[in-house]
Amino acid sequence: MVGTKAIFCESRFGRPVIQLGRFRFNRRSDSHGPRGSWVCGKTAITGCRATLITLEDQIIKFKNEHNH
Numbered sequence: 001m002v003g004t005k006a007i008f009c010e011s012r013f014g015r016p017v018i019q020l021g022r023f024r025f026n027r028r029s030d031s032h033g034p035r036g037s038w039v040c041g042k043t044a045i046t047g048c049r050a051t052l053i054t055l056e057d058q059i060i061k062f063k064n065e066h067n068h
């Protein structure tokens with residue numbers, strides 16, 4: 001999965017999201033510039049710890065540990 005081109009979308013609230021299979025990741029508001037830090041969209045509900053890091057449009061780090 002690392003090295004994959006990320007598919008950037010926009011949530012219905014106009015926030016950046018990445019769709020990856022059946023999972024959706026939200027960009028952390030404290031990540032700026034070409035390097036993006038993303039957390040699973042279900043983190044707030046389930047406490048899911050899955051995260052990914054992007055550089056430009058590439059996924060450079062991926063922790064695919066969902067608890068749901």
Ligand SMILES: [Zn+2]
Pocket residue numbers: 023040041042043048049050065066067068
């Ligand atoms: Zn998750």
